[in-house]
Amino acid sequence: MFTNFALIHVQVLLGGLIWTVVLSLISFVFGGLIGFALALAGVSKVRWVSRTIATYVALIQGSPVLIIMFVIYFGLPILGVEVGSLTAAGIALVLFSSAYLGTIWRASLQSVPKTQWEGADCLALTYAQRMGLVILPQAIRIATPPTVGFMVQIVKNTSLASVIGVVDVTYVGKQVNAATFQPFTTYLVIAVLYFCLCYPLSVLSRRFERAYSVSHR
Amino acid sequence: MSAIVKFDDVHLSFGALKVLKGISFEVQKGEVLVLIGRSGSGKSTALRCVDRLERINGGDIVVCGRSISDPKLDLRALRQDVGIVFQSYNLFPHLTVEQNITLAPRWVKKVDRATARAEALQVLRQVGLEEKIDAYPEQLSGGQQQRVAIARSLAMKPKVMLFDEVTSALDPELTGEVLKVIEDLARGGMTMLLVTHEMAFAQRIADRIVFMHQGRVWEEGPRTLLADPQTPELRTFVGSRH
Numbered sequence: 001m002f003t004n005f006a007l008i009h010v011q012v013l014l015g016g017l018i019w020t021v022v023l024s025l026i027s028f029v030f031g032g033l034i035g036f037a038l039a040l041a042g043v044s045k046v047r048w049v050s051r052t053i054a055t056y057v058a059l060i061q062g063s064p065v066l067i068i069m070f071v072i073y074f075g076l077p078i079l080g081v082e083v084g085s086l087t088a089a090g091i092a093l094v095l096f097s098s099a100y101l102g103t104i105w106r107a108s109l110q111s112v113p114k115t116q117w118e119g120a121d122c123l124a125l126t127y128a129q130r131m132g133l134v135i136l137p138q139a140i141r142i143a144t145p146p147t148v149g150f151m152v153q154i155v156k157n158t159s160l161a162s163v164i165g166v167v168d169v170t171y172v173g174k175q176v177n178a179a180t181f182q183p184f185t186t187y188l189v190i191a192v193l194y195f196c197l198c199y200p201l202s203v204l205s206r207r208f209e210r211a212y213s214v215s216h217r
Numbered sequence: 218m219s220a221i222v223k224f225d226d227v228h229l230s231f232g233a234l235k236v237l238k239g240i241s242f243e244v245q246k247g248e249v250l251v252l253i254g255r256s257g258s259g260k261s262t263a264l265r266c267v268d269r270l271e272r273i274n275g276g277d278i279v280v281c282g283r284s285i286s287d288p289k290l291d292l293r294a295l296r297q298d299v300g301i302v303f304q305s306y307n308l309f310p311h312l313t314v315e316q317n318i319t320l321a322p323r324w325v326k327k328v329d330r331a332t333a334r335a336e337a338l339q340v341l342r343q344v345g346l347e348e349k350i351d352a353y354p355e356q357l358s359g360g361q362q363q364r365v366a367i368a369r370s371l372a373m374k375p376k377v378m379l380f381d382e383v384t385s386a387l388d389p390e391l392t393g394e395v396l397k398v399i400e401d402l403a404r405g406g407m408t409m410l411l412v413t414h415e416m417a418f419a420q421r422i423a424d425r426i427v428f429m430h431q432g433r434v435w436e437e438g439p440r441t442l443l444a445d446p447q448t449p450e451l452r453t454f455v456g457s458r459h
Contacts, residue, residue, distance in 0.1 A: 122301045123373065138311055
């Protein structure tokens, strides 16, 4: 027997939405930490360091997140490493966002004019002082709009985790659909829920873009 | 007299392009040495080597007793002794004039905030811009920005100042105010190494002039050098500027 799509289903979906948010946050926080390290290493003058980073980024960006998830979830157990679906999805999304955030932030660092780096060097600042006091404050301005924009991509890509069994809003949606057989209503509600997460980020991104293009300071 | 900066047979190449082909000269304490020459003669590159913004391939430069090709060189100590002012000012746009000037004294020399501000005011007075201490660089004219950049270098109390075509980005009206600041510094006994295209200025301020041509020191002498060139290259160069 099918039940009709009702308020209870929305509540169940909201329960799934929590995992969507959790997965998004994990991807952004840990992907951000690794991405930041990648960005710093990416601007290194030591050739093999920046080349290694470039290769890593190319590999990750050149394969679908879903496949990375499969490799970790189905592939690692064959090597004797058991990973849960949430862990596998988390790792794959962290790899994904680290590669993209690393690229965005490296480009932002590099778009701070070379003369600013030299100016800081000539004042005898240390590496950390140069980065923290001179380069990063200028790079953050450049990086904010694309970073917030990319967070939207992270949120949407978490839906792939449902394929390997993470109980996120998409996964719950499939179950609701199976129970109600009202795919149009069900998936429309899910789309609205994703929209509610992503739209504020998009607005924020555009606002930053405008704020920073008006004043350079 | 002792040499503050001593170039000794300095060679430098960018790939296959030989930019410096064995240049030697000295800047004595309290002396103003002006480097002149065509674009591409290697004069700016030579200047940048002093602060080790470029790495030399042969010979050596001794700056305040430090060999810049010494693998154990304390680069930050070298850069505290050397002040450099660039063509493009290189002020930090996100910081006020005061923050630009006090950044290095506070973080590198660990001077406390009040002292740093007092010193900032003092160097700003030297360049005639006390009232701009709270302004941001973008609120200043090019000439004012360049004077702040000079003040920022002075705040580190350098033993030698390098000026790399500091008026090239300025229109003639603003050039004068920057050159005046540099002349005041020269009169105050600052050791300076200058690269400039302003021939009249070079003649006024220089204790010695070095004319570079094709990566070599072509002619060297007192400020009267420009009035009495010995080589056809310098004669042509001076002629084209008058």
